[in-house]
C-alpha cells in the first residue's frame with residue numbers, strides 16, 4: 001500500500017475510533033452543558049459564538065433540530081476545544097385539543113394578515129440583542145410560585161381534528177389571575193395582545209436567552225422596561241388560542257426552542273465530558 005493511500009485509510013478509520021466511545025445523547029429540545037472551567041472565553045454552536053455563563057458553555061438543541069452527531073466548541077485560554085454529542089429523537093407525543101370554536105383554526109383574511117404580522121414582530125424581537133443589564137445565572141427562577149408540573153413541550157398538536165405545528169413551550173395549569181414573574185433580570189422586548197398567544201410578554205435576558213409568557217389576562221410592564229428577577233410582569237389568563245386558563249412559557253436560547261424546565265432547578269441538562 002502506498003503512503004498516500006494508507007493516509008486516506010487512516011483518516012477514514014479515525015472517526016470510527018472516536019465514535020467507539022459512547023457520546024452523550026441529547027434529545028431534541030434538550031440542553032447540553034460543558035461544565036465550568038477557568039479561562040473559557042467563548043462557546044460555539046448553531047453557527048453562533050457566544051460568551052460562557054459562569055465559565056460553563058450551554059449548547060441548546062431545538063425541538064426540530066436534525067438527529068445525528070453535533071460538534072460544538074469552546075475557546076479556553078485561547079485554544080479551541082471540541083466536544084460532540086448525539087441529538088436523539090425528542091419522543092414528543094401527539095395531543096388532541098378541543099377548541100370551543102373555529103376562530104383560531106379557520107382564519108379570516110384579516111386574522112391571517114394579523115397573525116403573519118405578529119409572527120414577524122416576534123421574530124424581529126427574538127433576533128434582537130438589547131444587551132440588558134445584569135449577569136445571566138442558571139438555573140433561573142420559576143415563572144409562577146408554587147410551580148405546578150408543566151406539560152405539552154414539543155407535542156404534535158391536532159386542534160379540532162386539524163394538524164398544526166409543534167407546541168413550542170410548556171403549559172403550566174394555573175388559574176386566571178396568577179402572578180407571572182420574570183425568571184431572570186432582563187429587558188421587555190414585546191408587550192402585545194396577539195391572535196394566537198393572547199396577552200404576551202417577551203423578555204431579553206442577554207446572553208442569547210429570551211423567555212416568553214403567553215395568554216396573560218393582565219400585563220404590568222411596558223416595552224423597553226428593565227425588570228428584576230422575580231418581578232411581576234402580569235397575570236395569567238386564557239387569552240388567544242387556548243382551551244382553558246394556563247400560562248404558556250416559551251424559551252429561546254441562541255435561537256433554539258428548548259424545554260424551559262431544563263433551565264429551572266433540577267433541570268436535566270446533559271453534562272458533556274470535560275477532558
Ligand SMILES: [Zn+2]
Pocket residue numbers: 167169170171247248249
Ligand atoms: Zn402553550
